[in-house]
Amino acid sequence: MKTPGPPTRARIVAAASKLFYAEGIRSVSVDAVAEKAGVTKRTLYYHFASKDDLVAAYLAMRDQPNLALFMRWFAETEGATPEKVRGIFRSLAKSARHPKWKGCGFLRTSAELANMPGHPAIRIGAAHKKSFEGWLRGVFEADGCRDAATLARQILLLLDGAFSVELLHRDPSYMETAGEAAFALVAAARPAP
Template sequence: MTEQTPRQASLTPAARRILEAASRLFYARGLHAVGVDTVAAEAGVTKKTLYDRFGSKEGLVVAYLRDRDSRWQAHLVRALAAHPEPGVGRVLAVFGAAEGWSAAEGGRGCAAINARAEVDDADRPVAVEVARQKSWVRELLETECRAAGLERPGELADALLLLHDGALAGAGTGVPKDPFPTARRAARALCEVHGA
């Protein structure tokens, strides 16, 4: 069962400060390394305020992941708008968007993958949220592959998601040196195999 988190528009100024502080700290240091005391102090609020707004540390982590994902999705939609016609260009635009996002918001790889690495139980709200986010990207890739007329769009979307997430991980580790161009070239080759 997933915990409910406040919608962005309904956040109080204190809740917004908490979420911003948590986002910086969780992404930079990891979930387990950052306690609610640290987040509350960074946000300039009491622990009681944090718990009143987010219910638990896990609720705050889910809110952090949802907030980051919401901003990523908006970034990706803008990138796709630059390629209005269906085709391989729109499929590859997903990789360009990820590269731009990583340059502006990243440095430590994918926040969702990093969070999932710290959660053992696939039924925990954090793990469920990460799976939802990755499913969304995979479904988008399948939709774009289908619109481009590529063969076996579901199978192709699976492979493209692995390239996408591998590039995000590579951006966090620094190996390979240029993960997004490498992933984009591999994605183009896969699209060619599937009929582009």
């Protein structure tokens, strides 16, 4: 008996995710997504009212897996909170060495849609970054760090800056350097022993 494949909508989003991440949202046509998903353009539009809706679904699909990945890297790194935060950056540097690595899909999409601040994908990207910042804030509060909200924002800025500079230079050592700065910030904010 043949096992049914994923539902049509999920196949479309998976195809869009691969293409959008690899090539960018503006350079990928709806026809290309439909072809990769193995559906007609009409079927694609049955599930998504517009390409904008498909772009939003692509980012929404990345949200929880990306957050879970950062949390896993944090948890798997040995040591106290400063080491664990640095571990996120080191894991990102390792990922950036892979030839298919294209950076942060949320940042790349927001750059492509910079002139469309009300776009649903921009809102999803902003919510993703706020979720990451909120998670870090909780981590820092639990660790007794001073001004956990500001510290979480500083680490997010280091992370997103590292993503951007890495795309320009294709040198993962920028991620590692940002990780060292994050380590220093977190270590300085912790309560004295």
